[in-house]
Amino acid sequence: MKRYFYLVFFTMLYAAISSNAQTINTLRSTEDSVLVTFIITDLDSVPIENAKLVVTTHDKSITKEGVSDILGKCYMLLTEGKTYSMVVYKFRTDFPFHEHLHLPVEKGRYSFDQEIRIKLIRDFARIFTLDNVYFDVNKWDIKPECTYALDNLYNTLKLNPNMKIEIAGHTDSDGDSQANLILSQNRAESVMNYLIKMGLNPERIQAKGYGEFKPLVPNDSAPNKAKNRRTEVRVLDE
Structure with missing residues (x-):
């Protein structure tokens, strides 16, 4: 299952950015934790690497963070029954989402892909x-x-x-x-x-x-x- 969030931001890119290798996922969902594969891309589906993603529960009791790899992916194991806010950090700027990610409690184990699409406007001379x-x-x-x-x-x-x-x-x-x-x-x-x-x-x-x-x-x-x-x-x- 794949879900989508959209965030639009504008930036002019002037600094060198090092690439990030493809990440090998070793996490597995459990009875009370969900494996979420976040995929950060632009609106043309081009993956955005080296973007930092921070997710936090509303009560601030849980905070997880990850960095996207060359495929735009980062993996998190998140507790069921919680609602999470999400913030993407890229180009030294934070970009919070107004929508929230809610993980319902379900029988058995489950996982899904969460795609986050960002509109990048780069200023190329x-x-x-x-x-x-x-x-x-x-x-x-x-x-x-x-x-x-x-x-x-x-x-x-x-x-x-x-x-x-x-x-x-x-x-x-x-x-x-x-x-x-x-x-x-x-x-x-x-x-x-x-x-x-x-x-x-x-x-x-x-x-x-x-x-x-x-x-x-x-x-x-x-x-x-x-x-x-x-x-x-x-x-x-x-």
Whole structure:
């Protein structure tokens, strides 16, 4: 079972954000506790990682918190028969929900997914695709023939010391969507790490994988899929 909450907030993103690996859930529901899988995404269903979620009962007797992984998931074991408030913390700001999460007492064990959708409005000065930066199937290592384009990007950043960027990884729709999301994150981080190794200040760059969620064109032909498999530079500040 999946439930939904919606929260709209506006932000301009200017700081580097480290990625968070996929979390392995080891929690199990009990007779009096519910396993809730919170899934934090934007309105396009792109998972939001490294978002802190705090849930608290009305009487303040129970407080639980978690941080979303690369799939936007965090897991909590919450006591039945309680009503919880929820607050998301992202970009150094807290975003409380007016709706509350009520967990009824039921016979036996139960669990469910709780999706929280957040509208992010990012202010990008401009966006461009890195030509001649590509990867082998299911790989994310930097190919030697791609270094020329990355070296040019590094030189551009060196000449523009106020420029801050996001490296955005994208895939086509072939394969599993969650696997594509992780693959795109790994590819974006490979580009980011290459530039940092070159000497770029880590505070000026971040990596974000969007998987198949942000296509340029429909994934209905081989040429279109090739267009959607791309690495973008999103300029946050210059």
